[in-house]
Amino acid sequence: xQPFTFxxxxxxxxxxxxxxxxxxxxxxxxxxxxxxxxVERPLALVDINALPLTEIAELPDGSLRVGxxxxxxxxxxxxxxxxxxxxxxxxxxxxxxxxxxxxxxxxGNLLQRTRCYYFRDTALPCNKRDPGSGCGAIDGYNRIxxxxxxxxxxxxxxxxxxxxxxxxxxxxxxxxxxxxxxxIAFSDFHLAPGDHPEREHALQTGELIVSVDxxxxxxxxxxxxxxxxxxxxxxxxxxxxxxxxxxxxxTIREARVALGGVATTPWRxxxxxxxxxxxxxxxxxxxxxxxxxxxxxxxxxxxxFKIALAKRTLVRALARAGALA
Amino acid sequence: MDDxxxxxxxxxxxxxxxxVSAASTLMRADSSTTAQTAPAHETPRIDVSFTVNGTxxxxxxxxxxTLLDALRERLRLTGSKKGCDHGxxxxxxxxxxxxxxxxCLTLAATVAGKHVTTIEGLTTDGDLHxxxxxxxxxxxxxxxxxxxxxxxxxxALLGEVCGPEDDDxxxxxxxxxCRCGAYSGIVAAVQSVRGFxx
Numbered sequence: 001x002q003p004f005t006f007x008x009x010x011x012x013x014x015x016x017x018x019x020x021x022x023x024x025x026x027x028x029x030x031x032x033x034x035x036x037x038x039v040e041r042p043l044a045l046v047d048i049n050a051l052p053l054t055e056i057a058e059l060p061d062g063s064l065r066v067g068x069x070x071x072x073x074x075x076x077x078x079x080x081x082x083x084x085x086x087x088x089x090x091x092x093x094x095x096x097x098x099x100x101x102x103x104x105x106x107x108g109n110l111l112q113r114t115r116c117y118y119f120r121d122t123a124l125p126c127n128k129r130d131p132g133s134g135c136g137a138i139d140g141y142n143r144i145x146x147x148x149x150x151x152x153x154x155x156x157x158x159x160x161x162x163x164x165x166x167x168x169x170x171x172x173x174x175x176x177x178x179x180x181x182x183x184i185a186f187s188d189f190h191l192a193p194g195d196h197p198e199r200e201h202a203l204q205t206g207e208l209i210v211s212v213d214x215x216x217x218x219x220x221x222x223x224x225x226x227x228x229x230x231x232x233x234x235x236x237x238x239x240x241x242x243x244x245x246x247x248x249x250x251t252i253r254e255a256r257v258a259l260g261g262v263a264t265t266p267w268r269x270x271x272x273x274x275x276x277x278x279x280x281x282x283x284x285x286x287x288x289x290x291x292x293x294x295x296x297x298x299x300x301x302x303x304x305f306k307i308a309l310a311k312r313t314l315v316r317a318l319a320r321a322g323a324l325a
Numbered sequence: 326m327d328d329x330x331x332x333x334x335x336x337x338x339x340x341x342x343x344x345v346s347a348a349s350t351l352m353r354a355d356s357s358t359t360a361q362t363a364p365a366h367e368t369p370r371i372d373v374s375f376t377v378n379g380t381x382x383x384x385x386x387x388x389x390x391t392l393l394d395a396l397r398e399r400l401r402l403t404g405s406k407k408g409c410d411h412g413x414x415x416x417x418x419x420x421x422x423x424x425x426x427x428x429c430l431t432l433a434a435t436v437a438g439k440h441v442t443t444i445e446g447l448t449t450d451g452d453l454h455x456x457x458x459x460x461x462x463x464x465x466x467x468x469x470x471x472x473x474x475x476x477x478x479x480x481a482l483l484g485e486v487c488g489p490e491d492d493d494x495x496x497x498x499x500x501x502x503c504r505c506g507a508y509s510g511i512v513a514a515v516q517s518v519r520g521f522x523x
Binding site (some may be wrong): 001003004005006008025028029032033035037038045047049077097098099100102103112230233234 | 369371375387389390391410411418424425426427430431432435437478481482485486495496497499500501507511
């Protein structure tokens with residue numbers, strides 16, 4: 001690890017005062033790991049674990065406001081999350097391990113960094129870690145890489161499960177700076193790599209994530225998260241799908257669909273949603289939606305299997321949600 | 326969970342003696358080239374006071390020091406193991422404020438004022454914790470390296486939401502890897518303490 005200075009923030013103002021020159025340390029499950037690999041080299045850390053951003057509160061409009069320091073395990077086991085947003089609870093519980101979920105925070109998980117091998121190894125080229133050095137993955141070993149949202153600079157997948165569910169739920173991220181507050185729509189929070197894969201999110205220097213709002217979505221009670229990976233547990237997604245269905249007499253009035261493990265950002269699929277709306281909840285329609293979701297996929301040498309896998313994952317998720325009472 | 330004693334020299338002391346003589350040999354051979362070695366970076370040390378297994382602990386550490394290294398190298402609590410050092414194996418699992426976490430990804434400076442429990446803190450008056458005894462009774466280990474982390478996870482699991490089936494235990498214990506493959510014994514041990522038959 002590179003040397004760094006360490007400060008503990010006792011409140012948000014203290015954290016924000018130091019923020020311009022420092023990196024925030026929350027659960028540390030991504031940051032400390034990457035510091036050991038010299039991928040992250042902050043000169044100053046501000047420990048924000050003492051900030052009281054640990055509540056899940058219901059707002060007057062029925063939204064749930066999740067504090068940025070709520071641990072993944074606590075959000076997953078929260079009664080209202082499980083009752084109203086099963087896809088989110090399932091996504092959280094499918095991620096990492098119990099120990100890591102006890103550490104990882106809501107704000108931190110929004111900023112989780114890719115597991116691309118080229119990004120994690122400083123001996124290899126990576127435009128995300130070292131802009132202009134090239135992408136090792138595009139013509140290298142790219143089995144775990146993205147087929148959606150890719151550019152000719154980067155094909156690294158976004159690793160979070162939580163974010164896939166939050167994309168389907170149209171969440172809002174609230175941030176604070178030293179002299180301002182603002183809200184960022186979830187669909188605007190993560191940035192596709194384009195020509196600047198080093199820019200992964202819409203946060204500006206000095207901004208602190210304080211909470212995430214999940215709007216009311218009554219039909220999300222009929223929702224699920226399906227994750228396919230190389231082993232039964234404790235692995236990143238090769239493909240995952242978060243879906244919610246609004247059903248009436250076997251007809252889909254509205255659907256929410258987001259994919260994980262196959263895209264450079266948490267991937268909301270409006271194409272799949274359009275292919276479902278107004279149709280019968282049956283396998284033919286589910287397959288058509290899956291084809292629509294992957295229609296823009298760009299396969300590489302080792303990851304072409306993900307297109308078929310993601311389609312089957314989405315079909316399974318839709319069938320499971322459709323069969324829920 | 327002790328180091329095993331033979332002829333009054335513990336395994337750890339033996340390793341330390343051998344390690345020191347090897348290192349001093351290396352340093353002599355290297356003494357002419359020390360000028361080429363970059364000077365160590367000086368970073369301000371941080372004083373951290375916390376509680377380990379019910380006892381007050383104080384360490385003065387470089388901010389880079391993890392809780393795992395502070396426990397093992399500074400407080401001589403070597404039960405918690407360093408496997409991958411990247412949060413992938415679970416060998417370093419300890420409890421902070423009663424919750425299982427990975428001490429290899431926890432900076433020591435972040436546990437100031439907190440209660441930490443390690444494998445050394447599970448016994449009461451020399452009696453093994455029921456989970457420790459169950460691992461013995463059900464052959465829950467072979468080489469033993471992952472065992473402290475497995476047991477710390479298993480003890481935490483008792484207070485968490487985890488379904489009744491063997492598969493539920495496998496899922497709840499997925500963060501602890503055993504390369505000997507003692508998983509069936511581990512599941513049996515956990516189930517026996519929970520009052521289920523594996």
